[in-house]
Structure formats: C-alpha cells, structure tokens
Amino acid sequence: MKNILIPTHLSPDTEIAVRTAICSASGTGTEIMLLLTADAPTSESASALLRSMRHELTASQLSVLDDCRDVARKSGFSLKFHTQYSLSGPLLRNLLQAMETGLVIIPASYANSTQSTHTSCVKWLSLSKLPILQLSETATPELRKALLIENGLGQLPVHELQLQINRKLPIQIVSQANISSEEQSLRQLLSETIDLRDIDVLIHTRRTEKTGRRKNDAAFPESFGLSVLSVYENAI
Template sequence: MKNFLIPTTLKDDTICAVKSAISQAKSSGCEIILMMVSDAPDTFSSSAYLREMRTGLTASQEIVLETCRYMIDHTPNCKIKVHNQYGLSSPIFKHIIDVFAVKLVILPMSYKQETKRIHQYLVQLAGNQKCPILHLGSEQYREDFNKALYIENARANMHVKDVQQFLNDNFSFEIVSQTANFDDNYEKFAPYLSEAISKYDIDLLVETRKGEKIKFKKTKKKDMNERLGLPVLSLYEEMA
C-alpha cells in the first residue's frame, strides 16, 4: 500500500490530485491524507483557542470533500483521511511525513497559488523533504502519466540512467527525452521544449532538487509546471 499526502484548501483540483493518487497506487491500494493547515490561534485563553480552531467548510469545499470520499468509497483497498494541522514547522512537517509513511506528496496547482504565508511555507518545507513531490499542472486531468522529459541539472551531477532506475522502482514513467536546465533562459528554450513535448507526446517533466533556505519573496518566480502547464515530478537528489 502506498500513502499519499495532498496539501489542500479543497479547491476543485483536489479531486484531480486524489484521482492521480489512485492511479499511482495501481492495484496495491493506498491511503490518501488530505492535509489542511492553519495558523495556530494566537491567544493564551484555552476557550478562545478552541473557538478559533472551529472553522467550518464552505459549501464548495464540502462538495469537493464529498466527491473525494465518494471516489475512495468506490475504489478497492483505498482509504482517505483528513488531517487538520494548526501551526507548522520543519520538524512537524517531517514528523507528519514519517508518521503517515508518505511515499509521494501531491501538490495541486491551486495550493501553490495560495497567498497565505502558511501555505507558501508548506510548499517550501515540502521541497526540503526527501519525499518525491508531484506538482500537478494546469491542464485537464489525465488518467495516467507515461512519457517524461528529464530536466537535467548540470550542478547535480546526476546521470539519467540513475533517475530512470529510481522511476522504474517507484513509478511507471519512462524518460523519452532530456534537456539541460532552462530556468535562467526559458524564452530561448521555449520553442524547442514545445517541439519536444509535441514530438514525443510528453505528459510529465522530471527534475531533481536540493534542500534550500526558506525565503518569502514579494514576487514569486514561476516554476516549470506553471510555465508549461505540465505535471512535474520532483525528486530529492539523494533519493534519485
């Protein structure tokens, strides 16, 4: 059984994230943890603390949650759990990954676009964990991902064969093409990327990452799946 962690504010693309988890689990079954984070109430009064923690869901959020539960109820060997987390830190997030034995973090596009600091903080914390991360794209949901484009980081000193072996052991993706990292010169590479994606019918990008210092910037730089609209599987370099 594989366990998946989906940070969410219960926007519509949470349903796509749950579908993706079910697809990745294949027939082995899964447990999906929908994690909703909030700032811990800033009060010394226990009664005020409990009152502020009682935050209900909107009608649209209820619909998304019930849809996710319906899908799991009709999927053999799969379970779903809602985890409400008040306050967040690096040790707490690592503990959540370990306790739930998470094999893959799935980040919906809507969650990465949340403006609250605690949501931005979670995204950065996830990047510093050794657990693989699947960044969902803006395109409509696809039942499964098959053909991948590997974005090679020259500083990582990683061979594509090592990355493919990791994919073989843990996923069902095949690297059919690769390119150098284009992060600093996207405009120049964009036409070649579009041509490769179309030619090889690529539906997934694969990258490696290292841990980084947590920073909050006023202007957020677009990452690859926001630029290209494709899902991105991000692997911590020590794992790959």
C-alpha cells in the same frame, strides 16, 4: 509503495490530485492523506482556542471532500482527512514520517496560493527528500510520458532516475534536455518536443542545499504549464 500526501485547501482540483494519486498507487495498502493546513487562531485562553478551532468547512469544501471520498471508495482506496493547525518545518517532517509518506502531490491551486500557510508548507515540503509532484491547472489524472530536465553536472544517469521514479509512479522518461546554459534557445525546442511526443510531466531534480539558484531552476520547468515532478537528488 508508501502513503501519498496531498496538501490541500479543498478547492475543486483536489479531486484531480486524488485521481492522480489513485493512478499512481499501483500496489495495495496505500493510503491517501488529505492535509488541510490552517492558521492557529490567536486567542487568550485555551478554551477560546478550542472553541474557535472547530471544523468549519464551507459547503463547497464539504462537497469537494465528499467527491474525493467517493472517488477513493470506488477505486478501493482509503482516504484520510487531516486538519493541521499551525505548521512548522520540523512538525511537517515528523508528520510526513508518522504518515509514512512516500509521495507528495500538490494541486495547482494550492501551489499557486498566496496564503502564507500554503506557501510555507510548499517550501518546507521541498526541503524534504520525498518526490513532489506538482500538478498543473490542466493536468489529467493519468501521467505517462516525462521529459527530464537536467540542470548542470553531477546529475544522476537517466536509467537510475527512471528506476527511482518507477518505484513511486508509472511514468516513463521519453526525452531529456540539459538547460544548464542557453535556456532561451532551448525553450522553443522543448515546447516542440512536448507537443510532438505528448509529454505530460516534466521531471527535475533538486537538492536540499539552500543555494540561491534553486528557485530559478524550479521556475523554469513550471513555466511550461505542465505538471512538474521534483525528485530529491542526494549528491554528496
């Protein structure tokens, strides 16, 4: 198990993400990395830049950070905090590599943020090959049962996928549905199943090809208000 990255702007639900990370990280030696992204301030001179780049966390952010550290310390995990000014796609890729990231957990407030630094960070993360767990606002730290949402052909068989996921997360796939057609007629069935079988995370696979459809595919699972685990599918 490699390290877990949590991009955040230190809103209260970061703590949930940290707890989820602790639940997921079964083995030892896993580090949890909080990544605070911010815009680089525009300034004329190097010294002005350095001056304005000082860590200026607000009181609430500091308390969230402290809480997270408490939670991590109690469970015996090391928590690192990293502030990144101005991010780009290649930079993020190198960062993920340097941190030996194996899983990305995105808190709900971060995913729903409209700030350009946050949205572009989420976008670049989705281009990587890592599994991404996007938490919902009502998420509990412990995720157990998953519903696999297939979207079309060329899909991994469910046993393969289960194998891959268990390397990262203790999640059991209990149901699967194909949404390649007739999304609307399935919606009701899906919500029924989610209620009936206590499903708390949806799984869907993604590919890095930048096809136009990808956005819609991702939007469908998110519309159920559950956490969504997005797994990179390397289909050649």
